[in-house]
Amino acid sequence: MTNNEKIASLIHIDGVSKEEILSLLTPPKDLAFADVALPCFRFAKALRKSPVEIASGLADEITSSLPSFLLSCTALNGYLNFKFSREDLAKTTLLSVLRDQENYGRSDEGHGKTICIDFSSVNIAKPFHIGHLSSTVIGGALARAFDFLGYNVVRINHLGDWGTQFGKMIVAYKMWGNEEEVEKGGVKALHKLYVKFHEEAEKDDSLNDLGRAYFKKIEDGDEEALALFEKFKTISLAEAKRVYERLGIEFDSYAGESFYNDKMQPVLDKLERAGLLVDSDGAKVVQVGEDMPPCLLVRSDGATLYATRDLAAAYYRKNTYDFYKCLYVVAYQQNLHFKQVFKVLELLGEPWAKDLEHVAFGMVSLADGTMSSRQGKVVYLEDVLNSAVQKAQKVIEEKSPNLENKSEIAEQVGVGAVIFGALFNSRIKDITFSYDKVLNFDGETCPYVQYTHARASSLLEKAGAFDAGKADFTCLENAHELITLISSFKNAVKLAAEKREPSVITRHAVDIAEAFNKYYIDNRILNAPDGEKEARLALTFAVRQVLKNALTLLGIAAPEKM
Numbered sequence: 206m207t208n209n210e211k212i213a214s215l216i217h218i219d220g221v222s223k224e225e226i227l228s229l230l231t232p233p234k235d236l237a238f239a240d241v242a243l244p245c246f247r248f249a250k251a252l253r254k255s256p257v258e259i260a261s262g263l264a265d266e267i268t269s270s271l272p273s274f275l276l277s278c279t280a281l282n283g284y285l286n287f288k289f290s291r292e293d294l295a296k297t298t299l300l301s302v303l304r305d306q307e308n309y310g311r312s313d314e315g316h317g318k319t320i321c322i323d324f325s326s327v328n329i330a331k332p333f334h335i336g337h338l339s340s341t342v343i344g345g346a347l348a349r350a351f352d353f354l355g356y357n358v359v360r361i362n363h364l365g366d367w368g369t370q371f372g373k374m375i376v377a378y379k380m381w382g383n384e385e386e387v388e389k390g391g392v393k394a395l396h397k398l399y400v401k402f403h404e405e406a407e408k409d410d411s412l413n414d415l416g417r418a419y420f421k422k423i424e425d426g427d428e429e430a431l432a433l434f435e436k437f438k439t440i441s442l443a444e445a446k447r448v449y450e451r452l453g454i455e456f457d458s459y460a461g462e463s464f465y466n467d468k469m470q471p472v473l474d475k476l477e478r479a480g481l482l483v484d485s486d487g488a489k490v491v492q493v494g495e496d497m498p499p500c501l502l503v504r505s506d507g508a509t510l511y512a513t514r515d516l517a518a519a520y521y522r523k524n525t526y527d528f529y530k531c532l533y534v535v536a537y538q539q540n541l542h543f544k545q546v547f548k549v550l551e552l553l554g555e556p557w558a559k560d561l562e563h564v565a566f567g568m569v570s571l572a573d574g575t576m577s578s579r580q581g582k583v584v585y586l587e588d589v590l591n592s593a594v595q596k597a598q599k600v601i602e603e604k605s606p607n608l609e610n611k612s613e614i615a616e617q618v619g620v621g622a623v624i625f626g627a628l629f630n631s632r633i634k635d636i637t638f639s640y641d642k643v644l645n646f647d648g649e650t651c652p653y654v655q656y657t658h659a660r661a662s663s664l665l666e667k668a669g670a671f672d673a674g675k676a677d678f679t680c681l682e683n684a685h686e687l688i689t690l691i692s693s694f695k696n697a698v699k700l701a702a703e704k705r706e707p708s709v710i711t712r713h714a715v716d717i718a719e720a721f722n723k724y725y726i727d728n729r730i731l732n733a734p735d736g737e738k739e740a741r742l743a744l745t746f747a748v749r750q751v752l753k754n755a756l757t758l759l760g761i762a763a764p765e766k767m
């Protein structure tokens with residue numbers, strides 16, 4: 206049982222469940238006042254007393270036979286403030302990390318619930334550019350966090366693999382491309398053809414008609430057109446998977462837009478029957494309210510749209526996975542799109558429309574002017590990873606020239622820095638990405654956290670096996686802040702999942718690394734007296750383990766040596 210659970214079972218108020226008390230417990234603003242606090246305002250009605258009276262009554266009651274896990278329980282302004290026994294907290298926390306190890310922080314609270322996460326969702330034949338970085342790593346981290354909390358997670362890559370642009374691609378390929386170039390050049394070669402198409406179409410509009418005609422051929426299942434379309438898809442997916450592998454990302458489904466070609470009509474029929482589909486200059490739209498433009502679902506030429514496919518996808522996911530929540534990790538530029546789609550489902554009376562959630566995030570651009578997406582240049586994610594790894598290699602070469610497998614570590618540090626940089630701020634903020642900033646070994650960065658993990662590892666390696674049973678936990682009084690951070694790791698993961706905000710985990714990892722490095726300066730570990738040494742090694746072990754668990758959840762490697 207955690208300390209919070211112990212507190213929850215100490216308090217008995219008619220009509221208030223243990224779970225409710227547990228959910229009301231909050232961390233204090235300042236550890237000097239309390240380790241955890243219980244606001245008593247919610248109980249005023251049930252008990253017909255003021256929160257101040259309730260808090261002081263409860264404090265008296267609890268203090269009269271104070272359990273050993275508590276140091277004190279006091280009332281202040283309607284809050285009940287608890288301080289944990291330093292020794293007890295240190296002991297229970299560290300022993301549970303030693304026991305649970307890579308499972309420390311895991312829970313089964315999500316048992317029986319399925320969460321679909323639509324993330325990364327790259328576009329075929331288009332560059333896997335830095336704009337997809339956030340979606341990929343936020344979605345990946347959320348998927349791992351929910352999995353850690355016992356949910357059944359379905360990872361979906363809703364590929365952008367439909368639209369007239371594929372007709373244009375075929376025209377461009379047939380006119381200016383060739384097999385060898387495309388096989389060798391991959392998506393970059395495809396993209397070049399696409400750009401060329403637009404340049405030429407400026408001068409000769411008939412190319413656009415040709416593009417449309419070829420798209421029609423794909424739709425009609427023309428053999429040659431389909432084969433080319435599949436070729437583009439294979440090339441694009443192979444490249445995307447290379448990036449996913451480096452980022453430690455996997456998907457359960459690659460059902461993209463084209464998958465829904467035969468699944469839209471039933472939805473349109475449903476809308477028609479409900480009287481929601483209205484004619485607008487030959488097109489079909491749904492009016493979604495005063496505050497939004499209508500949701501366009503069928504163009505006047507009969508073509509369906511991105512939104513039409515998202516409606517079909519929502520039904521498909523509900524029917525296939527019976528999700529508890531379905532998250533869409535997509536840039537905030539698509540706010541309106543998702544509001545419209547969700548509203549259409551709500552108008553259709555689907556009770557699960559409320560379980561669809563757009564997890565929006567801000568834009569990423571590069572500080573380094575040579576590769577700014579603002580200048581209209583495409584920044585390939587793979588190039589960003591490669592640059593980061595190269596720069597990490599240089600730093601490692603300077604800092605630890607004798608390290609074994611330097612290139613493997615450089616990959617872990619470079620890729621980790623890119624992921625961590627994208628997950629450090631709350632997701633809605635725009636990010637200006639700077640290699641120097643994310644690769645700094647001293648800032649609030651990935652290398653800093655990885656380095657702290659490696660430092661703890663090497664300490665433990667030097668110490669060899671130790672017996673935590675011999676630890677004297679009273680000596681860890683001055684590590685209280687650090688121990689509190691370790692003990693609240695589970696809460697941090699929970700909060701990250703609840704708020705769909707991996708930055709909670711990122712920051713928690715940085716806080717632990719900082720607290721440990723501070724502790725390490727002032728306290729001897731290896732040559733401490735018996736009892737103290739074991740306690741501090743147990744602390745070091747816990748720090749290493751929690752940092753590793755945090756990094757793993759973020760999709761980042763934790764090298765033992767750096």
Ligand code: ARG
Pocket residue numbers: 323325326327328363364365515518533535
């Ligand atoms: N392919 C889209 C893009 O790159 C993102 C798709 C997001 N998912 C969805 N179900 N609409 O902008």
